[in-house]
Amino acid sequence: MTMLPQLIFGYFAAVIVLLSLLVITRKNPVHSVMWMLLLFFHIAAMYLFLNAEFIAAIQVIVYAGAILVLFLFVVLLLNLKEELEADRFVGSWPVAVLVSGGIFLGLASVLRSFVIGRQGSFTVELIQKVTHTKTLGLIMYTEYLFPFEIASLILLIAVIGAIVLAKKRMRSH
Amino acid sequence: MQHYLLIPFLPFAAFLINILFGRMLLKEKAHWVSILAVAVSWVVSVMTLLDVISGKTLNQDVYTWILSGNFRVSVGFLIDQLTAVMLIVVTTCSMLIHIYSVGYMHGDSGYYRFFSYLSLFTFCMLMLVMANNFLQLYFGWEGVGLCSYFLIGYYFDKKSASDAGKKAFIVNRFGDFGFGIGIFVIFLTFGTVYYEPVFSQAAGFATKSINFLGYDLHLMTVIALLLFCGSIGKSAQMPLHVWLPDAMEGPTPVSALIHAATMVTAGVFLVARCNAIFSLSELALTIVALTGAITSLFAASIGLVQNDIKRIIAYSTISQLGYMFLACGVGGYTAGVFHLYTHAFFKALLFLCAGSVMHAMAGELNLHKMGGLKKYMPVTYITMLLASLSIAGIPGFAGFFSKDEILWLAYSSTNPVGKFVWLIGTLVAFLTAFYSFRLIFLTFHGSFRGTHEQEHHLHESPKTMTVPLMLLCIGAIASGWIGISNLIGELVGIEHLNWFTGFMQPVLGHPEGHGTHAEEWGVMLISIMAGVSGIGLAYYLYIKRPELPDKIMAQFSTAHRVLFNKYYVDELYDLLIIRPALWTAKNVLIGVGDVRIIEAIVNGVPASIGGFSKQLRRLQTGLLQHYATIMAMGLFVIGAFMLLRNW
Amino acid sequence: MVPLNWYLILSAAVFSIGIFGFLTRRNIIIMFMSIELMLNAVNISLVAFSHYLQDLRGHVLVFFIITVAAAEASIGLAIIIALFRNKNTVHVDEMNEMKG
Numbered sequence: 036m037t038m039l040p041q042l043i044f045g046y047f048a049a050v051i052v053l054l055s056l057l058v059i060t061r062k063n064p065v066h067s068v069m070w071m072l073l074l075f076f077h078i079a080a081m082y083l084f085l086n087a088e089f090i091a092a093i094q095v096i097v098y099a100g101a102i103l104v105l106f107l108f109v110v111l112l113l114n115l116k117e118e119l120e121a122d123r124f125v126g127s128w129p130v131a132v133l134v135s136g137g138i139f140l141g142l143a144s145v146l147r148s149f150v151i152g153r154q155g156s157f158t159v160e161l162i163q164k165v166t167h168t169k170t171l172g173l174i175m176y177t178e179y180l181f182p183f184e185i186a187s188l189i190l191l192i193a194v195i196g197a198i199v200l201a202k203k204r205m206r207s208h
Numbered sequence: 209m210q211h212y213l214l215i216p217f218l219p220f221a222a223f224l225i226n227i228l229f230g231r232m233l234l235k236e237k238a239h240w241v242s243i244l245a246v247a248v249s250w251v252v253s254v255m256t257l258l259d260v261i262s263g264k265t266l267n268q269d270v271y272t273w274i275l276s277g278n279f280r281v282s283v284g285f286l287i288d289q290l291t292a293v294m295l296i297v298v299t300t301c302s303m304l305i306h307i308y309s310v311g312y313m314h315g316d317s318g319y320y321r322f323f324s325y326l327s328l329f330t331f332c333m334l335m336l337v338m339a340n341n342f343l344q345l346y347f348g349w350e351g352v353g354l355c356s357y358f359l360i361g362y363y364f365d366k367k368s369a370s371d372a373g374k375k376a377f378i379v380n381r382f383g384d385f386g387f388g389i390g391i392f393v394i395f396l397t398f399g400t401v402y403y404e405p406v407f408s409q410a411a412g413f414a415t416k417s418i419n420f421l422g423y424d425l426h427l428m429t430v431i432a433l434l435l436f437c438g439s440i441g442k443s444a445q446m447p448l449h450v451w452l453p454d455a456m457e458g459p460t461p462v463s464a465l466i467h468a469a470t471m472v473t474a475g476v477f478l479v480a481r482c483n484a485i486f487s488l489s490e491l492a493l494t495i496v497a498l499t500g501a502i503t504s505l506f507a508a509s510i511g512l513v514q515n516d517i518k519r520i521i522a523y524s525t526i527s528q529l530g531y532m533f534l535a536c537g538v539g540g541y542t543a544g545v546f547h548l549y550t551h552a553f554f555k556a557l558l559f560l561c562a563g564s565v566m567h568a569m570a571g572e573l574n575l576h577k578m579g580g581l582k583k584y585m586p587v588t589y590i591t592m593l594l595a596s597l598s599i600a601g602i603p604g605f606a607g608f609f610s611k612d613e614i615l616w617l618a619y620s621s622t623n624p625v626g627k628f629v630w631l632i633g634t635l636v637a638f639l640t641a642f643y644s645f646r647l648i649f650l651t652f653h654g655s656f657r658g659t660h661e662q663e664h665h666l667h668e669s670p671k672t673m674t675v676p677l678m679l680l681c682i683g684a685i686a687s688g689w690i691g692i693s694n695l696i697g698e699l700v701g702i703e704h705l706n707w708f709t710g711f712m713q714p715v716l717g718h719p720e721g722h723g724t725h726a727e728e729w730g731v732m733l734i735s736i737m738a739g740v741s742g743i744g745l746a747y748y749l750y751i752k753r754p755e756l757p758d759k760i761m762a763q764f765s766t767a768h769r770v771l772f773n774k775y776y777v778d779e780l781y782d783l784l785i786i787r788p789a790l791w792t793a794k795n796v797l798i799g800v801g802d803v804r805i806i807e808a809i810v811n812g813v814p815a816s817i818g819g820f821s822k823q824l825r826r827l828q829t830g831l832l833q834h835y836a837t838i839m840a841m842g843l844f845v846i847g848a849f850m851l852l853r854n855w
Numbered sequence: 856m857v858p859l860n861w862y863l864i865l866s867a868a869v870f871s872i873g874i875f876g877f878l879t880r881r882n883i884i885i886m887f888m889s890i891e892l893m894l895n896a897v898n899i900s901l902v903a904f905s906h907y908l909q910d911l912r913g914h915v916l917v918f919f920i921i922t923v924a925a926a927e928a929s930i931g932l933a934i935i936i937a938l939f940r941n942k943n944t945v946h947v948d949e950m951n952e953m954k955g
Binding site for chain 3: 828830831833836837840
């Protein structure tokens, strides 16, 4: 039974990588969005696995529920037929393979020298006892109150900005 | 102390007022400010002279100008006998010439400009003579040079005038270069540029020598000759005399003030001021004496044949300046300064008279177009005649006393070249009398040779011009009376008649002359004879036998041509200095330095940047992915670098 | 117990795939999705760190990242709409006004 977490992780990890690749390689953007939806659910599950229920919920609600729907809307504006006939990659994609591969190797090589730092006070038991949402809320509204307010401001700007940008211009000239 | 400050700074204030407000506000009244300022300066100068006569000399700093380590210079004033005399000379001439200019420059478009420059010149000249250190002297020295440049080129729309201004400025550079180095050497030697410590310590360095490029040179000789370099330039001595005749392009009052009475005598003043240094070097004194003697003969001989009325007087000035140096060179600093003082009056007067003639002749300068002006302009004629008698050394006039003193000192001097320079001096006295009276006779006697239009226009100058002439005439006659030789004093039974020598003794020392009374009488007699015979010859040639000069000219055409062309010195300089310099400038500096090096750099750098940018431009494909790829590469490279560094 | 490094490798892999997608796809919408992928990769590693260090700050950071991602997606998609309206294309290699 000791192998169970590893097995579960292995499953999720494999699926996440696979889905990521599918997202970026599908010719049809609608398919990409669909695979991404599945990907976000898997990531949310992984968050649960890491004792972060609130984040998992946010992941589903915000990413899957809001952002992806937005993507879907935009994709539906496009002419899919034309899209399916066009090239999916730019001409310089082999360079991109090298660069992204290099960055992956770089990041992976860093891990060898990784050392775990000082342990914090939020043990798994504590979080399970108080619940994740409440502990997160306690930190968010005390220590991170100011950034929290800024985040709300960013969202406000995003709302206004999106409206201004996407609004159909009156032909004034 | 305070009132001494008025002397230089009032003219300076007048300069500022005139240059700032002259064009808009003062216009035709610009002269009032300048004349008022210089008149007050004159009054204070007279008070200063009286103070000095009563024994009150002064050496005081007013304001620290430069303080750097142990190098300290201040604006300071040294008021002693020499300064007091110079103050009188400068302010008197300046004041009278200011007044004269009111009439002479009347109606000129740059009226305010003329007076502001004149005031600035007066300020600089006064700073020069009142300085108590070499650097302030240098300041004044360059300041008067600058004003001289402004005023020679006053009619700057005339090419010959602006060229003459440039010539004066550039030729003076040569002299001032030596002068500047001289000041450096003084600072190097004495550690200060103040007169008082330098002159009092100079004797201690009498035997010191300085190593220059492996040669041991006598230190005091080096300093004296470097200072004399400046004097040669400023006082237009050989070989830097070429600028002064050309400087006559300026307005005549300027010629009178700057190029006769004051600025050009600054060189003599410098030698007299530094007599403590010069006296320590026999060689330097000999060079000074020979330079003066040769220049005076040289210039006088050119003056014999010139036809331009102002140029004759200019060569006469060079010649008389040579006389002053001759005096200094044989140790007679007092005599030199005395001649400076008398010369200022009669030479300024000669110039102003010439200006008056020009005024009447509508700018005509050629002697052969004049003649018979006596009856049209009596005041000018009489004053000019008196000035000429003075310069010719006729007994009783100012020039006689100073010239006689110089000749006697040269004759009796212990210097080995003394007798030689005396001989030249006497010859020059003869020549001077001759050309001065040639000028008088050709201008004022005989019949008028100009056009009818000019004749119709002839008139005496206005009062503003004739009154200064008369006042200066008093100076030209009487200024010499304060230095009447003791010899004459003994004759009439007054001891120490030569007040001037006694007055100057604390500053300039007592000249040493060795000779008997008989010799002294002899020298005096010879000099009088030289003057009288010069006048007589001129009378014979130009009044009695007017046809003779042309015959003589034809007989000695080569000599005449050489003299008329001023010994071809200008042509020689043109060939030796100007042409090679222009050639170098054109072919080396412009051809190689400018075109090949500077322009190559100036044009090459932008061109190569442009070329490089053109290549770099191709990176800007405008494709988002390319930028992103480069960014990611950068991320990768930085990460890799950090990793490898820590490995 | 799953080692921390496994999560980090996973995170690195997803991140690299995101980069690859961003650098290669012509469709600007897919490029945007690649950015979301990269953000998620970072989120995974942050949550993993938080878990292993018993510290909730990582979660807070993830929370903010999701906020910013939402804002960025909305603005970005609005830009795409504006772009599409003017250019009538979503292919980035057809937009090269910045070419020097």
